[in-house]
Amino acid sequence: MIMDTINIGLLGLGTVGSGLVEILRQPQPRLAARRLKVTRIAVRTVTPERQAQYPDIALTTNSTSIVTDPNIKVVVEAIGGRTAAKELITTALTFGKHVVTANKDLIATDGAELSQIAAAHHVGLYYEAAVMGAIPVLRTLRNAYAGDPISRITGIANGTSNFILTQMIAHGASYDDALSLAQSKGFAEANPANDVDGLDATYKLLILTRFAFGMSPTIDDVSIQGITTLQPQDFVAASIWGYAIKPLAVSELTPDGLCMRVAPHLVPLAHPLAAVRDENNAVLIDSHNVNRLSMVGPGAGALPTANSIVADLLDLADNIHDGNTPERFVDTDTPAVVADAAHRVSPRFVGIRGDDVTREQLAALGISGRVQRGRGRVTVLTGPVTDSAVAQWRQVLTTVPGLELIHILPVL
Amino acid sequence: MIMDTINIGLLGLGTVGSGLVEILRQPQPRLAARRLKVTRIAVRTVTPERQAQYPDIALTTNSTSIVTDPNIKVVVEAIGGRTAAKELITTALTFGKHVVTANKDLIATDGAELSQIAAAHHVGLYYEAAVMGAIPVLRTLRNAYAGDPISRITGIANGTSNFILTQMIAHGASYDDALSLAQSKGFAEANPANDVDGLDATYKLLILTRFAFGMSPTIDDVSIQGITTLQPQDFVAASIWGYAIKPLAVSELTPDGLCMRVAPHLVPLAHPLAAVRDENNAVLIDSHNVNRLSMVGPGAGALPTANSIVADLLDLADNIHDGNTPERFVDTDTPAVVADAAHRVSPRFVGIRGDDVTREQLAALGISGRVQRGRGRVTVLTGPVTDSAVAQWRQVLTTVPGLELIHILPVL
Ligand SMILES: NC(=O)c1ccc[n+]([C@@H]2O[C@H](COP(=O)([O-])OP(=O)(O)OC[C@H]3O[C@@H](n4cnc5c(N)ncnc54)[C@H](OP(=O)(O)O)[C@@H]3O)[C@@H](O)[C@H]2O)c1
Ligand SMILES: NC(=O)c1ccc[n+]([C@@H]2O[C@H](COP(=O)([O-])OP(=O)(O)OC[C@H]3O[C@@H](n4cnc5c(N)ncnc54)[C@H](OP(=O)(O)O)[C@@H]3O)[C@@H](O)[C@H]2O)c1
Numbered sequence: 001m002i003m004d005t006i007n008i009g010l011l012g013l014g015t016v017g018s019g020l021v022e023i024l025r026q027p028q029p030r031l032a033a034r035r036l037k038v039t040r041i042a043v044r045t046v047t048p049e050r051q052a053q054y055p056d057i058a059l060t061t062n063s064t065s066i067v068t069d070p071n072i073k074v075v076v077e078a079i080g081g082r083t084a085a086k087e088l089i090t091t092a093l094t095f096g097k098h099v100v101t102a103n104k105d106l107i108a109t110d111g112a113e114l115s116q117i118a119a120a121h122h123v124g125l126y127y128e129a130a131v132m133g134a135i136p137v138l139r140t141l142r143n144a145y146a147g148d149p150i151s152r153i154t155g156i157a158n159g160t161s162n163f164i165l166t167q168m169i170a171h172g173a174s175y176d177d178a179l180s181l182a183q184s185k186g187f188a189e190a191n192p193a194n195d196v197d198g199l200d201a202t203y204k205l206l207i208l209t210r211f212a213f214g215m216s217p218t219i220d221d222v223s224i225q226g227i228t229t230l231q232p233q234d235f236v237a238a239s240i241w242g243y244a245i246k247p248l249a250v251s252e253l254t255p256d257g258l259c260m261r262v263a264p265h266l267v268p269l270a271h272p273l274a275a276v277r278d279e280n281n282a283v284l285i286d287s288h289n290v291n292r293l294s295m296v297g298p299g300a301g302a303l304p305t306a307n308s309i310v311a312d313l314l315d316l317a318d319n320i321h322d323g324n325t326p327e328r329f330v331d332t333d334t335p336a337v338v339a340d341a342a343h344r345v346s347p348r349f350v351g352i353r354g355d356d357v358t359r360e361q362l363a364a365l366g367i368s369g370r371v372q373r374g375r376g377r378v379t380v381l382t383g384p385v386t387d388s389a390v391a392q393w394r395q396v397l398t399t400v401p402g403l404e405l406i407h408i409l410p411v412l
Numbered sequence: 413m414i415m416d417t418i419n420i421g422l423l424g425l426g427t428v429g430s431g432l433v434e435i436l437r438q439p440q441p442r443l444a445a446r447r448l449k450v451t452r453i454a455v456r457t458v459t460p461e462r463q464a465q466y467p468d469i470a471l472t473t474n475s476t477s478i479v480t481d482p483n484i485k486v487v488v489e490a491i492g493g494r495t496a497a498k499e500l501i502t503t504a505l506t507f508g509k510h511v512v513t514a515n516k517d518l519i520a521t522d523g524a525e526l527s528q529i530a531a532a533h534h535v536g537l538y539y540e541a542a543v544m545g546a547i548p549v550l551r552t553l554r555n556a557y558a559g560d561p562i563s564r565i566t567g568i569a570n571g572t573s574n575f576i577l578t579q580m581i582a583h584g585a586s587y588d589d590a591l592s593l594a595q596s597k598g599f600a601e602a603n604p605a606n607d608v609d610g611l612d613a614t615y616k617l618l619i620l621t622r623f624a625f626g627m628s629p630t631i632d633d634v635s636i637q638g639i640t641t642l643q644p645q646d647f648v649a650a651s652i653w654g655y656a657i658k659p660l661a662v663s664e665l666t667p668d669g670l671c672m673r674v675a676p677h678l679v680p681l682a683h684p685l686a687a688v689r690d691e692n693n694a695v696l697i698d699s700h701n702v703n704r705l706s707m708v709g710p711g712a713g714a715l716p717t718a719n720s721i722v723a724d725l726l727d728l729a730d731n732i733h734d735g736n737t738p739e740r741f742v743d744t745d746t747p748a749v750v751a752d753a754a755h756r757v758s759p760r761f762v763g764i765r766g767d768d769v770t771r772e773q774l775a776a777l778g779i780s781g782r783v784q785r786g787r788g789r790v791t792v793l794t795g796p797v798t799d800s801a802v803a804q805w806r807q808v809l810t811t812v813p814g815l816e817l818i819h820i821l822p823v824l
Contacts, residue, residue, distance in 0.1 A: 023559050023701060030558040030626075030744060134702040136556045144548045146442040147435045147722040214442075272708065275687055289435060289719040290546040293709035296684065303701040310559040324734055332442060 003035050003321050008313070009066035009097075010041045011088060012078035013059075016102050016129070017041065019302030020076060020309050021054070031310070034317040040066050042079075067092035074316055076309060077101040086110055093117045093125065098326065100312040102129035102305055108203035112216045112333060124319065124326030126312035131204045132157060132281040134304035135297040136311060141211040141285070142329070148289040150212045152252040154412070157204040157262075159279035159299040160188045160195035161227050161247035165264065166277045169235045169244060175228065187279045187300075197226035198247075198262040205249040205260055212285070213253055214332030217260065221338045223387070225263035229407040234351060237372050237379040238266050243349075244274040248412065257337035259344050266349050266381075266411040273412075342388035350380040351406035352397070365396050377406070415447050415733050420725070421478035421509075422453045423500060424490035425471075428514050428541070429453065431714030432488060432721050433466070443722065446729040448486075452478050479504035486728055488721060489513040498522055505529045505537065510738065512724040514541035514717055520615035524628045524745060536731065536738030538724035543616045544569060544693040546716035547709040548723060553623040553697070554741065560701040562624045564664040566824070569616040569674075571691035571711040572600045572607035573639050573659035577676065578689045581647045581656060587640065599691045599712075609638035610659075610674040617661040617672055624697070625665055626744030629672065633750045635799065637675035641819040646763060649784050649791040650678050655761075656686040660824065669749035671756050678761050678793075678823040685824075754800035762792040763818035764809070777808050789818070 010017055021038060024031070041054065042063035051059050060066065067075055067088050075092040077099060079085050085106050092099050094117065101107065107114070107127050118125035128138050132155065141150075156162050160182055167178035179196070182188035194200045202222050210216050227247055238245050243266040252259045267274045272294055276282040281299030286292050298304040319326040350367060357378050359371055366389065369382035390408050397405040422429055433450060436443070453466065454475035463471050472478065479487055479500050487504040489511060491497050497518050504511050506529065513519065519526070519539050530537035540550050544567065553562075568574050572594055579590035591608070594600035606612045614634050622628050639659055650657050655678040664671045679686045684706055688694040693711030698704050710716040731738040762779060769790050771783060778801065781794035802820050809817040 026559065026561075026700075028559045028561065033743075034558075134556075134705060136552055136705075139555060140548055140552070143551060143726065144546075144719065144723045146446075146726050147438065147440045148719050149438075149440065272687065275684065288438075289715040291710055291716065293546060293548075293707065295705065295707050297705035298703055304703065307556065307560050307701040311556045314555065314558050318739060322736055324736065327730060331445075 005035045005037050006073050006317055006320055007037055007039045007071050008074045008076055009069060009072040010038050010076045010078065011063050011066065012080070013041050013043045014078065015302045016305050016309070017078040019306030020078065021057070023303065023306050023310055031314075034314060034321070036313055036317055040069065040072065042066050063088055064091065067097065068095050072097060073320065074098045074100065074313065077103060080105070082106050082109065089114060090117060093121050093123055096121055096123055098124040098316045098320070100309050100316070101127050102309060103127070104130040104200070104203040104207060108206040109219070111207065111210065115328060115330065119328060122325045124316050124329070126315060126329050128312050129305045129308035131207050132283060133159075133297070133299040133301065134307055135281055135283060135295050135299070136308065137208065137283050137295060138211050138329070139311065140295070141208070144290070145212070145285070145287060148287045150253070150285060150287045152250065152286040153208050153212050153283065154273065154286075155205070155208065155249045155283040156246060156273060156276050156281050157201040157249040157299070158195050158247055159281055160192060161201070162276065162281070163187045163279040164196070165227060165230065165245060165247055168230060168232055170277070172232050174232060175230060196228050198224040201247065201249040201262045205251055205262060208283070209251045209258065209260060210330050212251065213258060214330070214334050215258060215336040216333060217258055217336040217338055221258070221336065222260040222262060223341055225407070225409075227264050230264060231406070233375060233377060234379070238349065239269070240372065241370065241381055242269055243267060243411070244269055245409070246273055246276070248273070254339050256339035256343055259339045261344070261410065264409055266409060268412070271412065342386055344387045345384045347384050347411040348382045348390060349409040349411060350382065350393070352378045353404040353406055354378065354402050357403055361400070365393065365400070367393060381411070417447045417449050418485050418729055418732055419449055419451045419483050420486045420488055421481060421484040422450050422488045422490065423475050423478065424492070425453050425455045426490065427714045428717050428721070429490040431718030432490065433469070435715065435718050435722055446726060446733075448725055448729055452481065452484065454478050475500055476503065479509065480507050484509060485732065486510045486512065486725065489515060492517070494518050494521065501526060502529060505533050505535055508533055508535060510536040510728045510732070512721050512728070513539050514721060515539070516542040516612070516615040516619060520618040521631070523619065523622065527740060527742065531740060534737045536728050536741070538727060538741050540724050541717045541720035543619050544695060545571075545709070545711040545713065546719055547693055547695060547707050547711070548720065549620065549695050549707060550623050550741070551723065552707070553620070556702070557624070557697070557699060560699045562665070562697060562699045564662065564698040565620050565624050565695065566685065567617070567620065567661045567695040568658060568685060568688050568693050569613040569661040569711070570607050570659055571693055572604060573613070574688065574693070575599045575691040576608070577639060577642065577657060577659055580642060580644055582689070584644050586644060587642060608640050610636040613659065613661040613674045617663055617674060620695070621663045621670065621672065622742050624663065625670065626742070626746050627670060627748040628745060629670055629748040629750055633670070633748065634672040634674060635753060637819070637821070639676050642676060643818070645787060645789060646791070650761065651681070652784065653782065653793055654681055655679060655823070656681055657821070658685055658688070660685070666751050668751035668755055671751045673756070673822065676821055678821060680824070683824065754798055756799045757796045759796050759823040760794045760802060761821040761823060762794065762805070764790045765816040765818055766790070766814050769815055773812070777805065777812070779805060793823070
């Protein structure tokens with residue numbers, strides 16, 4: 001059977017876009033058999049020098065002309081951001097083009113809507129690259145868990161945060177030094193807010209939740225805590241008690257509904273996630289049949305991310321060549337039931353500035369457990385308490401003179 | 413769209429077969445949507461009591477009647493063994509039925525032939541469950557690596573061996589005690605030879621090699637070493653030098669061709685595979701784009717194994733409902749090029765009985781490196797040497813009176 005070439009229009013030629021072009025240029029027989037070809041690329045700035053690097057691809061600044069081009073079968077969106085990307089993807093789908101995107105922000109917030117547009121036009125909308133870069137977690141959830149009820153997804157979903165915490169835990173670096181190093185290595189952007197404040201991990205958690213539990217909750221349903229309050233003393237205190245501190249994203253199905261949390265967690269040193277270092281991502285899937293499956297790999301970077309785009313393209317290509325409508329990427333969408341946050345229970349790690357606070361003072365506030373003190377701070381490892389107890393502690397601690405709450409972290 | 417029910421004929425109702433029936437009985441909406449139904453099961457012995465447990469499924473001892481039954485669309489083979497299973501699968505494929513099997517022995521040796529029969533009859537032959545139980549490694553290799561050249565696959569592919577070595581490393585158990593415990597927990601069979609001698613891991617390595625490198629080498633191309641020579645002293649000596657000992661299966665593409673080895677390896681304590689304990693399996697995929705992806709999960713057991721059969725059934729069901737011929741499970745088969753074993757280089761861990769052998773005596777035999785001695789044995793950690801040097805050591809060591817070679821293990 002002679003297959004037609006599948007023309008791809010690429011939007012964006014930054015880290016991810018240029019990684020994709022690089023992979024498609026490598027002579028790989030299994031890939032070549034699918035006859036995928038990038039014919040046009042949209043960027044913000046076209047120069048003769050830039051165009052000269054891509055002799056067989058037409059660069060343009062007119063991205064609309066790509067998503068409406070009758071010769072383009074598949075659009076890959078690698079621009080980022082929500083507004084322009086949403087418009088372009090919507091137009092592409094409406095014009096009957098399959099779409100692959102790495103845009104977690106957009107898919108986390110508008111994924112359900114875009115999926116419906118794709119289904120209405122009988123085209124595929126795939127986004128494996130949007131969650132945990134090279135780790136094929138979305139396809140695994142789709143293919144291997146249809147008959148296996150999942151109880152919990154636990155991930156290290158933000159490579160920047162994991163890199164920073166690894167520097168702090170392994171080398172005693174300060175938060176600022178670790179952040180600078182991450183920036184100089186290209187693991188953190190000049191404005192790292194989305195990464196260190198937990199928003200990036202939250203987007204990924206929302207998409208994972210859709211695949212694992214068939215529900216589409218919103219950002220407001222997630223309890224979000226960043227890593228910016230962490231100090232080297234926290235890692236020392238945690239390790240004395242047998243814990244590492246890792247940036248986790250957790251989605252759990254409890255009898256009351258979904259519990260979702262993004263926060264630096266205390267993780268027992270022997271736990272598999274404690275060993276996931278540097279900029280790596282990881283996911284742990286707990287379920288009835290499989291019990292526990294874990295996957296670890298690079299969560300970002302040009303080639304790892306583009307490789308997941310290639311997996312999506314392959315899936316589309318097989319369907320296009322067979323003349324089929326691609327399967328929906330997520331095939332269930334039941335109304336989200338979110339548990340009352342007040343019911344979430346776990347032990348807590350409480351950091352307080354002011355080392356003359358006594359155990360009795362803490363007990364009077366309802367905070368008890370194992371205590372370490374020194375260098376101007378008190379650290380407490382409590383027993384299991386609810387989120388509503390924690391909210392009360394936060395309030396009451398602001399009223400005690402000479403004390404300053406640094407943070408309250410959950411324990412896995 | 414109303415979908416037709418897909419009738420499944422199941423061969424075998426042991427650990428794996430009954431796991432499959434159990435999963436299909438659970439009310440899972442995504443699974444139910446595929447309308448998969450086991451209508452007949454073949455076993456060796458049918459009794460009224462056994463039949464009564466399956467009111468809506470007909471048990472029979474006549475397996476041929478199932479693989480030729482015009483009402484059966486998909487056959488799941490969960491009998492094991494090579495002869496009867498091969499005949500039944502061949503007949504099923506020839507009668508136009510899709511086949512799913514967990515039979516690694518058969519697929520490792522006759523997989524290429526059976527795949528051709530399947531292709532000739534336009535049906536699917538899938539066997540995710542045959543390699544590493546619940547870990548979706550075959551589909552991941554197929555879907556995520558079409559454009560990513562793999563350099564090496566490193567696996568813990570035999571759960572029985574990993575369980576035994578974990579007992580020896582963590583609790584100082586003797587080999588025999590560890591084996592008895594594995595047997596009493598159901599992780600090892602009464603005759604554990606296939607597991608502890610490395611044959612089971614070799615079968616899996618051959619299948620992994622086909623998916624990773626598109627080549628089908630044979631058993632004779634693999635250097636195989638079992639775990640039966642290991643003693644508690646080995647784990648002590650290794651850990652003093654900073655290593656764990658893990659039962660690995662390694663397939664590597666070198667400039668000279670494939671290098672395949674199944675053996676207990678010394679693995680640095682900080683290596684991710686060193687932390688994979690008990691009956692778990694694990695795989696590490698090294699490649700150009702992704703760099704390194706690892707997956708860890710249960711390698712055997714009723715529900716984990718049957719869950720992978722369900723993933724295969726899902727893939728088939730989507731194709732059957734769409735009226736497509738399922739994709740071939742492996743889509744390349746280039747002639748196997750195997751590197752000359754003499755060229756394989758790694759440091760070695762040499763165990764010798766007889767503690768009065770001197771460093772000079774060893775050096776005269778060409779064996780040098782770091783030495784530990786005590787309790788009637790000498791252990792040497794050498795620098796990198798070739799397999800042919802090791803073969804020479806084996807020979808020459810038999811000629812020295814008062815010495816007895818225990819084993820020579822590779823270092824990862
Ligand atoms: N970087 C990663 O490792 C990674 C990992 C996973 C997911 N992602 C996601 O992948 C997407 C792209 O990320 P990236 O790191 O590749 O971004 P990037 O390096 O900043 O590249 C963005 C590209 O888009 C082009 N562009 C921006 N606005 C455009 C517009 N309106 N029309 C046409 N072209 C436009 C830019 O053109 P110029 O080159 O002319 O400026 C640039 O080539 C984002 O959604 C991101 O979240 C990235
Ligand atoms: N067990 C695991 O965890 C695991 C994991 C991965 C792969 N596998 C593979 O899965 C396959 C099955 O393993 P298993 O552990 O389920 O085996 P098992 O527990 O020994 O069950 C074998 C079943 O096959 C039936 N059987 C045997 N010969 C038959 C024949 N000629 N005709 C009809 N039925 C026959 C037996 O019937 P009776 O019940 O009447 O004796 C029994 O129900 C093997 O290929 C194995 O390598 C197993």
